[in-house]
Amino acid sequence: MKVLVLNSGSSSVKYQMIDPKKEECLAKGVVERIGMAGAMLTHKPKDREQVRLTGEILDHKVAIEYVMSILLSKNHGVIKDKNEISAVGHRVVHGGEAFSNSVMITSEVIKEIANCIEYAPLHNPANLKGIRATQAILPNIPEVAVFDTAFHQSMPMHAFIYGLPYVVYKRHGIRRYGFHGTSHLYVSDRAAKILKKPKDKLKIITCHLGNGSSIAAIKNGKSLDTSMGFTPLEGLLMGTRSGDLDPAVVLHIMNKEEMTMHEMNTMLNKHSGIQGLSGLSSDMREIEEVLDSNVQALLSHQVFCYRLKKYIGAYCAAMNGADAIVFTGGIGENSSVVRRDTLNEMQFFGIELDSRKNNKRENGEKEIQGKNSKVKILIIPTNEELVIARDTMAIVNKLN
Numbered sequence: 521m522k523v524l525v526l527n528s529g530s531s532s533v534k535y536q537m538i539d540p541k542k543e544e545c546l547a548k549g550v551v552e553r554i555g556m557a558g559a560m561l562t563h564k565p566k567d568r569e570q571v572r573l574t575g576e577i578l579d580h581k582v583a584i585e586y587v588m589s590i591l592l593s594k595n596h597g598v599i600k601d602k603n604e605i606s607a608v609g610h611r612v613v614h615g616g617e618a619f620s621n622s623v624m625i626t627s628e629v630i631k632e633i634a635n636c637i638e639y640a641p642l643h644n645p646a647n648l649k650g651i652r653a654t655q656a657i658l659p660n661i662p663e664v665a666v667f668d669t670a671f672h673q674s675m676p677m678h679a680f681i682y683g684l685p686y687v688v689y690k691r692h693g694i695r696r697y698g699f700h701g702t703s704h705l706y707v708s709d710r711a712a713k714i715l716k717k718p719k720d721k722l723k724i725i726t727c728h729l730g731n732g733s734s735i736a737a738i739k740n741g742k743s744l745d746t747s748m749g750f751t752p753l754e755g756l757l758m759g760t761r762s763g764d765l766d767p768a769v770v771l772h773i774m775n776k777e778e779m780t781m782h783e784m785n786t787m788l789n790k791h792s793g794i795q796g797l798s799g800l801s802s803d804m805r806e807i808e809e810v811l812d813s814n815v816q817a818l819l820s821h822q823v824f825c826y827r828l829k830k831y832i833g834a835y836c837a838a839m840n841g842a843d844a845i846v847f848t849g850g851i852g853e854n855s856s857v858v859r860r861d862t863l864n865e866m867q868f869f870g871i872e873l874d875s876r877k878n879n880k881r882e883n884g885e886k887e888i889q890g891k892n893s894k895v896k897i898l899i900i901p902t903n904e905e906l907v908i909a910r911d912t913m914a915i916v917n918k919l920n
């Protein structure tokens with residue numbers, strides 16, 4: 521069985537061809553700059569050279585046609601016929617309250633995804649473009665939608681509701697939804713396997729730290745709380761997003777600077793976070809290079825780690841302890857400095873890092889807690905595509 525996993529963004533389509541039984545990625549790649557000059561496809565088949573193609577790629581349909589032609593090509597392909605693809609799994613960012621699991625895509629499901637556009641105006645329209653293009657190109661192949669929000673639908677109401685008039689929840693669906701669900705699910709499942717314990721007996725804190733960052737409290741295999749909210753703006757400090765903020769600040773700045781809603785939105789999402797505080801970069805590697813010489817870069821690093829530490833403390837409280845803390849995402853997997861400065865002085869919680877293990881550069885999964893640490897500390901590279909392929913296979917197998 522082969523599953524094509526698609527992650528359609530506004531100007532890009534990322535893809536992986538996965539054999540979910542063997543849990544093997546046969547090829548992966550990305551089409552970038554869709555609809556712009558210099559559009560290109562980068563394709564990497566397993567154990568073979570990466571190739572790059574440029575061309576006029578005006579929309580998502582053309583992008584997915586490019587993907588299909590390279591997947592079928594003699595020199596760089598991994599299939600001989602379209603029908604070798606058993607199913608297509610689509611990443612969909614927002615499923616609102618309608619979806620707490622992955623689903624087979626039907627016309628009703630498409631309507632619901634469209635209904636959620638108001639919650640994710642940048643993402644859901646692009647996800648829908650990918651779905652519609654695939655339906656046109658691979659009309660007889662079943663398609664499954666896997667939602668970023670679905671895993672967090674298990675949050676209890678006291679964790680997801682905001683302290684606003686209840687009517688705004690009822691009328692407009694204003695609540696915490698949470699994101700990065702497939703990543704939190706994947707790494708918490710892997711953590712349970714590494715710890716050799718059933719996941720319904722574990723309390724795990726998962727830190728997904730990338731350009732966008734979120735943390736989740738996962739109790740007995742279910743998401744109990746997470747830091748991203750109604751949108752991916754809330755919570756931790758991020759590359760260019762502010763994270764938590766007094767809502768009155770927004771009103772005050774708009775008033776003082778005579779800013780429009782659009783301008784304010786841009787400031788909060790594109791010019792804040794590590795970028796805004798450091799005045800240098802949103803990229804953690806660039807920040808870490810100058811920690812000793814650039815005061816603002818150091819400040820952004822300190823704010824990032826301090827806020828993460830506070831959330832870890834809060835989630836220990838919410839779950840009455842934690843068995844494991846997991847780090848994933850570009851920063852979580854690679855930045856020993858962030859892990860060190862986040863977890864220092866947390867012995868009260870039974871959290872102690874082994875600095876030698878933390879500093880050792882090696883890829884893959886590893887345990888990095890000290891020998892007296894009551895809480896296991898794990899680095900687990902995430903694999904959202906594999907979760908999408910697994911869910912897609914499970915749903916399609918039920919059909920047969």
Ligand code: ADP
Pocket residue numbers: 729730731732759802803804805806808849850851854855
């Ligand atoms: P995305 O959210 O776009 O998927 P990633 O998970 O790839 O992002 O994470 C990107 C972040 O990871 C960037 O801030 C980058 O600087 C950081 N990062 C990647 N490698 C390292 C490293 N070796 N040390 C510190 N930060 C790193």
